[in-house]
Amino acid sequence: MPACADTLVAEFEQLAEECRMCYQCGQCTSSCPNGRDLSGGPRRLVRLVLAGEIEAVLASDDLWRCTGCGACTDACRMDIDVAGVLTRLRSLERANGALRCPERSAAQVAARRLDRHPRIDNLVFGATMAARGHVPRDLAGAAEAGFKAATQVLPRRRGAAAAAARRAADTAGPEAVTLPFYAGCSLPQDGALHALVHEVAAGFGVLLDEAPGAGCCGHPSRGTVPSYFRPAELVFTACPACDASLEKAGVATTPVWDALTGRARRRGLAVRAAAPAFVPYVGCLVERDAALASLAAAAELAGAQIRLDFPTLHSACCGALGGMYRGATRGSARLLRFAAGQGAPVVTPCVLCRDNLRSAARQLKLRVPVYFWPEFFTAHCDASGGCDRCPTT
Numbered sequence: 001m002p003a004c005a006d007t008l009v010a011e012f013e014q015l016a017e018e019c020r021m022c023y024q025c026g027q028c029t030s031s032c033p034n035g036r037d038l039s040g041g042p043r044r045l046v047r048l049v050l051a052g053e054i055e056a057v058l059a060s061d062d063l064w065r066c067t068g069c070g071a072c073t074d075a076c077r078m079d080i081d082v083a084g085v086l087t088r089l090r091s092l093e094r095a096n097g098a099l100r101c102p103e104r105s106a107a108q109v110a111a112r113r114l115d116r117h118p119r120i121d122n123l124v125f126g127a128t129m130a131a132r133g134h135v136p137r138d139l140a141g142a143a144e145a146g147f148k149a150a151t152q153v154l155p156r157r158r159g160a161a162a163a164a165a166r167r168a169a170d171t172a173g174p175e176a177v178t179l180p181f182y183a184g185c186s187l188p189q190d191g192a193l194h195a196l197v198h199e200v201a202a203g204f205g206v207l208l209d210e211a212p213g214a215g216c217c218g219h220p221s222r223g224t225v226p227s228y229f230r231p232a233e234l235v236f237t238a239c240p241a242c243d244a245s246l247e248k249a250g251v252a253t254t255p256v257w258d259a260l261t262g263r264a265r266r267r268g269l270a271v272r273a274a275a276p277a278f279v280p281y282v283g284c285l286v287e288r289d290a291a292l293a294s295l296a297a298a299a300e301l302a303g304a305q306i307r308l309d310f311p312t313l314h315s316a317c318c319g320a321l322g323g324m325y326r327g328a329t330r331g332s333a334r335l336l337r338f339a340a341g342q343g344a345p346v347v348t349p350c351v352l353c354r355d356n357l358r359s360a361a362r363q364l365k366l367r368v369p370v371y372f373w374p375e376f377f378t379a380h381c382d383a384s385g386g387c388d389r390c391p392t393t
Contacts, residue, residue, distance in 0.1 A: 008096055012054055015085055019046050021078040028072035028082045033284030034317035036330035038062045042072045042082050045089065058093050064103035066090075067320050068219075069244070069284045102134045102325035110321065114225040118215030120185045123150060129325065137327035138359035145355065148190045163195075171202050179259060181208035182235045184242040185216045186351045193351065196374050197238055197256075203379035204260040204269060211235070219245035227251070240350050244285040255291075257349050257373045261298045264379060272380040273302035274371060279339040280306055280314050281348040281357065288315040295347065298377050307342045318356040328360035336366050345369035347376045 029041030039062055040047075048057045057063070063086065072082035093099060094108070109128045113120050122145055126136075136142035187194050201208050215228025219241045227249040229235075236256040237243050243253045264271050278299070282291035292314060299306045308314065316331020323329070328336075336357065339346050346368060348354050357370040 015049050019049055019080055022046050027075040031071040031075035033315050034065050058097040061101040063090050063093055064101050067284050103322035105132050105134055106321035111225050114216055118228050120216055122189050134325045136324045138362055141359040173205050176205045176207050178207040178209050179236045181210045182214055182237050184239045187238055200374035200378055204263050217242040217245035240283050240285040258294050264301055270380040271301040272378050273304035274376045275345050277305035277307055277344045278347045279344050281346050282315050283350045283353045284315055284317045307344050309338050318353045323356035324359055328363050332357055332360040336361050336368050339368045340366050347371045349373045
């Protein structure tokens, strides 16, 4: 039995009481976006809690392969807050366990970083994970990410996002709208991609007013560190994890891609796609149907076909922070093989998902391009006077 047994037993008894209505139907596990990669999933963890198997619970990697999306709670027929139970079990594991799975280590490294700093630094994160014995499966991808993060601290690259925003203001047109924008942690550590987001938005006649010093949304710390960002107004985001975390903190958010698509439709802007068809991947932290509908709307404007298979394929977990260390998940492997069979690229609204899927494609030796939304969709002005960026006649 782990240390602090009396306190731990009391905590487990309380959790068992909250879960006593569970009749092991399995809806929680079947609804889980990461379900294919779990040894038993939420159902097994709840069963072990009910049985008082404390050591088995604290030794389960499944605790840390949960991304906190809440699908299990939504699916529970007995109104048990399964996601809340898993959150509390992770807290108990932190205090009493000794797991070494990459997801658990990644969450701990993120939490410790965010206790002292406003953002996660990819270089420091990778070095700390390596010191704990977690080596990336995709060394090429890890090296690329490290190089991009390292270049951001060079004097000539500082202020690159601000420069991109100024260039965007010069090209957006006189009737451009300005939206409050939250970039999160990952995007600013890839200077070229960060600039591209501003430039693509400008093509739609949208200027992104980026919140200075906003810090991390807090999501990777799995609830131990609150969000540093506390705006009083709606903000537009480029990351589903930021959406989920900020909304839990009471911040109203909207994906910036929805705003760009909506503006293109209202203003009659033509939209160009990088390929005639694509396979969507929306990740596990969004409302799947709404996110798929958003990508379908952009595809319709661009005249691109959207290739769909069974619904959960397009929201299966990519591995999140542990993805580069654990390798391709079953869900990401199936998605990439489907895309390869379709001869189509994958498009996702999440940078981390893009990077994990690219790593998985390399690992599986599949030639499937994976695009982040603004790498695939751009506004296309035909100079016909039909959009607000064209000169009036």
